[in-house]
Amino acid sequence: MSSTQAYAGASPWRAEIRAMLALSWPMVLTNLAQTAMTATDVMILGRVGPNTLAASALGANLYFAPLVFGLGLMLATVPMMAREVGRNRHSVRDLRRTVRQGLWAAVFIAIPVWALLWNGEAILLAMGQEPALAAEAGDYLHALQWGLLPFYFYIVLRSFIATLERPGWALVVAFIAVAFNALANWALVFGHFGFPEMGIVGSGIATSLSSFLMFAGMALVVSLDRRFRRYHLFGRFWRADWPRFRELLWLGLPIAGMMAFEVTLFNAAAFLMGLIDAASLAAYAIAMQVCSISFMVPLGVNQAATVRVGIAYGARDPSGISRAGWTAYVIGVGFMAFAALAMITVPHSLISIFIDIGNPANAEVVTIAVTFLAFAALFQIVDGAQAVGAGMLRGLHDTRIPMVIAAIGYWGIGLPLGVVLAFHFGFRGNGIWMGLSAGLAAVALLLLIRWLRRDRLGLMGAAPMRVGLGA
16 A cells, blocks of 8 residues: 555645655665765774775765766656656556666666776876875775666666655665675675775775675565566566657756766865865865765655655646645755754764864864854755755656756856855855855755746646756
């Protein structure tokens, strides 16, 4: 029984709130679990030594941007499947077509990313990085990159069960993978349990194996669970379906572009902080860690909003579209308001999670981080608003204009304003945070205006497939 059916007896708004929360919380915890895997890698490699940790940071930053671009392409399967569920909840063929083409798209994007990452050392050297660190980061990438394709496969299957409003299995698989990743890192990095001591390469292998485990777990779930196995997702996998593949690219490439614009903005901000001084960069890293953890909630709501809005869109239910969108928006932004309050009222408690605030050597970093968290409080609210707003519009298959909005807000407003405030007007790191906040606020506002237009026009305002940028 779906969330929609389970709460059918309640008032429409109450039913939507319950359905949205039931779908969101497993997604939030799944996102947190995946974040915990990255944190585990950092903690273990940090025990090897500072140079190894720095090399892993170089490799991870080079890995993350193309990973996120491909992830955006995989996420196009969610609104496509949600629309089909809304049209016909018992449809099997159309959902299977989308899943299969999502797996095809994973292979399509993984091949060029593999080629890029295989040459990671040369790329880092061209960027002026220290040769020894670039070489170690290149070895790390050679082991890490093979987890890319199974991770994409996992995302497609996770999207499938989430669209059917059964996200719990993805949470179970993710938590198993977190435990496995920690154990595999410990064994391969330090040479425990009879394995050779492999250092940074061992961490890359552990992460790749964890990605294979996540895909294998989800493959077992969709093959054995009676609610999913009737779809026969892996039968005739290699059979071409070019119309559905083109539709996925048409919808997914703008999502990928929007996510890439956001990720590269924060990468650029970290680089700019490094130009100011080491203390500002360290404080920025701490503040962003706090923001990243809280962001997992609106990210989960974003994913749930795409499903719920997409189902209503497929059912051609204007009232359902409106209820799903506004419910997600209030939940996501409301949580971020509480997160912002915590950053303002207890900043030292949050900072102490990542650094010893009692150590006099850290006094400058702590002072700067407290100020950064005050700016991050405003940042949190608009970041949550833009994240959920993008998910709402994605449910309407509206992705091209949001991508343009992201490009304008992040790179046309946020970054240039941050540079001017930091280096021309002397606001230093605070200026960069002001720029980030302004850019995110612009994106959040423009996405909200676009949603209001869609909401006012009902289904006629939903962007159909294969329309121009002015749709």
